[in-house]
Amino acid sequence: MAVFSPHLLSRLDKAKFGKIRVWEFSFRSLFKEYAWLFLIKAVVAHPVKTARGIRRYRRIVRADKPSAPEYVRFHCLPEEADFLRSARARQPGPLIGLGFCLKPYDPEDPSRSCPSGRANHDCLYFERGETRPVCAGCAIYDIGRRALEAECPAYIMTSAKDIARDFMIPQISRDSFPAAILLLCPYSIQAIILPLLICGVQMTLLSYASGSCADYGQWLKADWGIKEERTTIDARSQERLLGLLGKLRPEDGGRVQSRGNRRFHRGGNIFYPSVYHPHK
Numbered sequence: 001m002a003v004f005s006p007h008l009l010s011r012l013d014k015a016k017f018g019k020i021r022v023w024e025f026s027f028r029s030l031f032k033e034y035a036w037l038f039l040i041k042a043v044v045a046h047p048v049k050t051a052r053g054i055r056r057y058r059r060i061v062r063a064d065k066p067s068a069p070e071y072v073r074f075h076c077l078p079e080e081a082d083f084l085r086s087a088r089a090r091q092p093g094p095l096i097g098l099g100f101c102l103k104p105y106d107p108e109d110p111s112r113s114c115p116s117g118r119a120n121h122d123c124l125y126f127e128r129g130e131t132r133p134v135c136a137g138c139a140i141y142d143i144g145r146r147a148l149e150a151e152c153p154a155y156i157m158t159s160a161k162d163i164a165r166d167f168m169i170p171q172i173s174r175d176s177f178p179a180a181i182l183l184l185c186p187y188s189i190q191a192i193i194l195p196l197l198i199c200g201v202q203m204t205l206l207s208y209a210s211g212s213c214a215d216y217g218q219w220l221k222a223d224w225g226i227k228e229e230r231t232t233i234d235a236r237s238q239e240r241l242l243g244l245l246g247k248l249r250p251e252d253g254g255r256v257q258s259r260g261n262r263r264f265h266r267g268g269n270i271f272y273p274s275v276y277h278p279h280k
């Protein structure tokens with residue numbers, strides 16, 4: 001394995017060797033549980049979808065879309081207008097994936113930390129509609145409210161294994177989440193495009209402006225739930241994301257509108273808007 005040094009693998013990524021840009025991440029993931037879970041339940045179980053996703057991915061890399069620095073902030077596959085058109089035609093809206101690292105966190109002061117804890121899928125507001133003073137400054141609260149108005153399911157993302165189990169495998173097996181808007185670190189964006197394409201997910205990916213993991217070592221620690229830094233998105237990304245959610249609101253997008261108070265209902269680790277709840 002010494003021949004596959006991280007340096008060599010990152011050079012393969014930079015050179016887009018074989019029209020693939022996830023050599024380093026893939027080799028480092030070889031013996032990890034999340035990789036085997038995805039391999040067995042997605043790749044082996046769905047070879048035709050996998051071949052289609054890989055073909056699409058290689059076409060995208062060949063066309064240099066997205067080219068590395070440009071997708072640091074915002075990336076839509078397909079283009080935003082097409083993403084919106086198909087998302088508006090479906091019920092529920094796209095899955096809104098928010099990293100647990102967006103939660104407020106102060107190890108010295110619990111009142112400045114998320115009351116639901118750190119590296120988990122929980123949120124007091126999503127679960128019970130309740131908030132604490134700290135929630136007012138929380139991006140998950142802000143984006144979650146708009147997701148609810150847009151009748152989109154919300155998901156607080158933790159480990160790669162959970163993301164595979166909660167989102168990707170249900171999608172490739174049952175078409176549960178055909179579209180998603182995900183907030184991720186730039187490093188994860190590079191790694192997640194190929195599995196999302198294999199699963200047939202239309203995606204809008206936004207990356208954090210600060211606090212994000214810069215390399216595999218940091219990413220792996222965060223995957224284990226070790227992440228002290230709080231991530232943020234910048235004002236431009238926030239505006240673009242909220243604009244997108246605004247366009248997905250049933251009132252504006254023509255989807256069926258729920259009656260009565262909107263709220264989330266939990267199904268597994270996903271919070272579904274009241275209009276659509278497969279577990280009710």
Ligand code: SF4
Binds near residue numbers: 122123
């Ligand atoms: S809105 Fe949710 S995630 Fe954010 S601080 Fe409150 S309980 Fe935690």
